[in-house]
Amino acid sequence: xxxIKIEVNDLSLYYGEKKALKDISMIIPSNKVTALIGxxxxxxxxxxxxxxxxxxLIPNVTITGQMLVxxxxxxxxxxxxxxxxxxxxxxxxxxxxxxxxxxxxxxYGPRINGIKDKKQLDExxxxxxxxAAIWDELKDRLDDSAMGLSGGQQxxxxxxxxxxxxxxxxxxxxxxSALDPISTSKIEELIHELKEQYTIIIVTHNMQQAARTSxxxxxxxxxxxxxxDKTKSIFTKPSKKQTEDYITGRFG
Amino acid sequence: MKTKETEGQFFSSKKGDxxxxxxxxxxxxxLAVILIFAILFIILGIxxxxxxxxxxxxxxxxFPTDGMTKGGILPAIIGTFILVIVMSIAAVPFGAITAIYLxxxxxxxxxxxxxxxxxxxxLAVVPSIIFGLFGLGFFxxxxxxxxxxxxxxxxxxxxxxxxxxxxxxxxxxxxxxIIVSVEEALKTIPRELREASLALGATKWQTIxxxxxxxxxxxxMTGTILAVSRGAGEVAPILxxxxxxYLATLPGSLSDQFMNLGYHIYIMSTQSSxxxxxxxxxxxxTLVLLILTLSLNLVAVIIRSRIRRKAN
Numbered sequence: 001x002x003x004i005k006i007e008v009n010d011l012s013l014y015y016g017e018k019k020a021l022k023d024i025s026m027i028i029p030s031n032k033v034t035a036l037i038g039x040x041x042x043x044x045x046x047x048x049x050x051x052x053x054x055x056x057l058i059p060n061v062t063i064t065g066q067m068l069v070x071x072x073x074x075x076x077x078x079x080x081x082x083x084x085x086x087x088x089x090x091x092x093x094x095x096x097x098x099x100x101x102x103x104x105x106x107x108y109g110p111r112i113n114g115i116k117d118k119k120q121l122d123e124x125x126x127x128x129x130x131x132a133a134i135w136d137e138l139k140d141r142l143d144d145s146a147m148g149l150s151g152g153q154q155x156x157x158x159x160x161x162x163x164x165x166x167x168x169x170x171x172x173x174x175x176x177s178a179l180d181p182i183s184t185s186k187i188e189e190l191i192h193e194l195k196e197q198y199t200i201i202i203v204t205h206n207m208q209q210a211a212r213t214s215x216x217x218x219x220x221x222x223x224x225x226x227x228x229d230k231t232k233s234i235f236t237k238p239s240k241k242q243t244e245d246y247i248t249g250r251f252g
Numbered sequence: 253m254k255t256k257e258t259e260g261q262f263f264s265s266k267k268g269d270x271x272x273x274x275x276x277x278x279x280x281x282x283l284a285v286i287l288i289f290a291i292l293f294i295i296l297g298i299x300x301x302x303x304x305x306x307x308x309x310x311x312x313x314x315f316p317t318d319g320m321t322k323g324g325i326l327p328a329i330i331g332t333f334i335l336v337i338v339m340s341i342a343a344v345p346f347g348a349i350t351a352i353y354l355x356x357x358x359x360x361x362x363x364x365x366x367x368x369x370x371x372x373x374x375l376a377v378v379p380s381i382i383f384g385l386f387g388l389g390f391f392x393x394x395x396x397x398x399x400x401x402x403x404x405x406x407x408x409x410x411x412x413x414x415x416x417x418x419x420x421x422x423x424x425x426x427x428x429x430i431i432v433s434v435e436e437a438l439k440t441i442p443r444e445l446r447e448a449s450l451a452l453g454a455t456k457w458q459t460i461x462x463x464x465x466x467x468x469x470x471x472x473m474t475g476t477i478l479a480v481s482r483g484a485g486e487v488a489p490i491l492x493x494x495x496x497x498y499l500a501t502l503p504g505s506l507s508d509q510f511m512n513l514g515y516h517i518y519i520m521s522t523q524s525s526x527x528x529x530x531x532x533x534x535x536x537x538t539l540v541l542l543i544l545t546l547s548l549n550l551v552a553v554i555i556r557s558r559i560r561r562k563a564n
Contacts, residue, residue, distance in 0.1 A: 052451060059360050086453030096444035098463060108462070109452040158448070165452055 003030035005169065005199045006051065011065035013046060013055065020046055022223045023065070028216075033191060033200045035210035035231065038220035039246065044203045045093075047220065048171050051201065052088040053081050069169070086113070089167035093174040095154035097146035097161070102138055105146045105157060109165035124164050132160030133190050152183025159190065170194065172202040176209065188213050207247055211235050219243045296542075303539035306532040312540060320498060320520070321529040325537050327499055331510035332544075334503065335419055335490065336480045343423035344476050347430030354431070355438040356460055376428035380488040387421030387493040388413075409507060416506040418494025425489050426479035433478060437471015438464060440559060474555045481548035485541065487514040497523070513541040 006028040013021035021043045028034050036044040049055045050067060053074060066073050074084050086109075097105050106125045115121060125142070129135040134156040138149075146157055155175060162170060172191070176184040191200060191213050204210050210217050211231060218228035219242070227240045238244045314324035350368070358365030397411030404410075441464050449459040465472075487495070496509035497519055503510045520534035 054447065054451065057447070057450070082453050082455055085451055090447075090451040092444060092447065092451075094444055096442075096448040098445060098448065099467065108449070109454075112452065112454045112458055112462075161448075161452065 004028070005030040005070065006201075007066075007068040007071075009066040009068070011047075011050065011063065011067055013043075013050060014062045014064075015058075016060045020223050021050070024225045026218060026225055026228050028199065028201060030199050031195055031197070032215040033195050033202060033213055034216040034218065035214035036201065036203045036218050036220060037205070037207060037210050037246075038226075040205065042220040043223040044218075044220045045173055048173055048201060048203050051169070051171055052085050052090050054090065056081060086165050087167055088169045088171060089162035089165060090171045091155070091159050091162055091173065091175045093177055095151060095158050095178070097149070097154050097157055099145065099147055101143045102146050102149070102157060103142040106161050106164045109161060113165065128160040128164040129157075131163050131194070132156045133186065133193070134160060150183070152179050152186060155179060155183070155187060156190065159187075159194075163194075167198065169199045169201065172200065174203050174205060177205065184209075207235075219246060221246070299535060299538050299542060302532065302535035303537075306536035307539050311536055315500070316498065316533075319525055320533070321526050325511075325513070325516060325533070325540065327502055328511040328513045328516040328537065329540065330502055331415075331495075332484055332513045332541075334415055334510060335422060335494075335512060336483045338415060338419035338506070339422045339426065339483050340476055340480060342420055343426050343430055343479060344472070346423075347427050347475070347479075348434050348472055350427075351431045351434035351438060352460060352465075355435050356456070356464065372428045372431055375424070376432075380425055380486050381491070383421055383425045383489040384491045384493060386424070387417055387489060391417040391420055392493060413492065413494040413496075413509055414507045415494055415503055415510050418490040418510070421489045421493045422483045422486065425486060426483050429479045429482055430475040433475025434468070434472050437468035437474070437559065440471065441467045470555050470559050474552045474559070477548050477552040477555070481545045481552070484548070485514055485545050487512070487518055490515060513537060513544070517541065 004027050008024055008026045008028075011021060011024045012019060024047060036048060038044045046055065050063065051069075051074075055061045055063065063075060067075055069084070069088070072079065074081075098108060100108070103125055106128050107121045110121055110124050115124070126135060126139075129138060134153060137153065138157070146154065149157060155178075159170075159175070176187045179187065188209065191202065194200060195215075202210075202213065204213075214231045216228060217231045217234040219226045219234065219238075219240075221242050226242050227234070227238065229239070234243065235247060238247065311324045312326065312329060314326055316325065316327075317323035350372075354365055354368060358368075392411060392413060395410075396417060400406060400409055400411045410416075445463050445467070446459055449463045450456070454462070490512060494509055495512045495515040499509065499511055517534055517537050520530045520537060524530040524534075
């Protein structure tokens with residue numbers, strides 16, 4: 001791995017007394033897709049939410065260790081969480097468009113960043129939706145409510161909305177788990193195109209998806225990072241027994 | 253082992269018992285429902301029947317005349333409107349801000365928030381006459397008289413009952429209604445939407461302003477309407493703080509007294525100089541007040557059901 005985007009050192013997370021993430025250390029490379037896999041409750045989503053400090057919202061969570069994004073510890077006192085989240089976008093498991101128009105959904109982030117110029121906003125909306133491969137479907141109905149879109153369209157709109165803030169890193173929390181196979185393959189294609197420009201970290205419980213979309217795979221089990229390697233290696237010759245058991249379907 | 257036959261007998265004998273019990277319980281519940289409807293219809297029926305005679309456009313658009321034994325109730329209607337408007341201006345922002353604090357900012361185990369919630373619940377069950385006495389003691393005798401001492405060299409101006417003090421007293425009474433409605437509305441905004449906004453780099457306040465509040469605007473409206481309808485019907489809080497027996501002119505400023513529908517009914521039924529003549533007025537006034545509060549509640553119910561549908 002030549003370009004390190006994120007370096008995690010001994011990161012632990014506690015819900016109250018309970019240790020949910022145990023001394024995670026890993027390196028996430030730039031402009032690659034890293035998949036986080038593991039059985040439900042293994043901490044992969046919790047870990048993902050550590051990367052943009054989404055766990056700040058949950059009461060009684062304590063985090064120890066380091067999360068270095070481009071060398072900066074995002075849990076440092078001097079770091080502004082709002083800036084972190086602008087740089088690190090997130091796509092959620094359940095598509096969550098705002099009950100506003102398609103246009104306003106995408107323009108939401110830029111507007112928050114103080115962009116008021118209509119022309120500039122138009123441009124951002126178009127570029128973002130093109131990047132999310134949904135421009136052609138939506139360009140004639142930008143003023144329609146986003147709630148009227150299909151699940152797959154909503155999810156791609158949410159990806160477009162995330163891109164509109166021009167993040168470096170995109171976190172995806174099981175982005176296709178609620179979608180039909182066609183929508184899923186569209187999202188996977190999209191992930192493939194986006195990794196040129198973005199570092200993508202995707203949580204998935206679908207191992208074929210991890211194998212198809214990712215360059216690196218990290219296997220989590222009971223709050224621990226069991227192993228992380230090139231996706232090919234993980235799926236062909238995992239070094240740990242638990243990983244092998246999981247990917248061959250012996251548990252999970 | 254039971255044979256099939258005895259099993260069958262066992263069930264059939266029990267079934268008879270259950271049938272009687274079931275029918276009895278169904279009967280009781282039906283009776284209760286019918287009773288409630290009957291009471292409602294009797295009340296409405298009497299009021300409509302007795303009030304219909306006097307109820308007319310003229311009645312709601314003219315002043316009372318002849319020692320309030322004739323004429324209309326225009327000043328009482330306008331007084332009621334002014335009361336609820338000033339009350340809403342005071343109570344809605346205050347209540348909404350409190351609700352935003354409680355749902356958005358207060359930590360789950362915050363002792364302060366628990367104390368605030370306890371106070372709101374307590375406030376909601378305080379008898380309305382207590383609010384009236386509080387208004388008299390606090391707003392009129394303390395704030396108003398104090399202001400007169402400082403600004404008017406002791407000359408009586410604010411230290412007496414008026415629209416402002418009555419409205420503020422009423423706003424205290426309706427505050428819990430508003431807070432609870434707004435809180436409920438804020439809670440219907442799903443966590444996913446807040447997270448979507450925060451994940452795009454919005455601050456908490458931006459999220460509240462641009463996602464949470466627009467999504468709960470109808471809830472805030474419901475709360476306001478319910479508060480207004482409660483405020484329009486209450487008499488006790490304004491008894492000592494601003495309601496007038498009779499005024500020949502409409503109030504011109506916040507420091508004037510006002511007439512009020514609920515208070516007018518009270519006056520008509522207890523202080524009448526000629527019961528024969530005022531009885532129809534009393535019923536027609538009641539009818540007006542009832543139409544006013546029922547229609548407000550109806551609007552609130554409609555908006556609320558829309559919110560519920562949206563939340564699902």
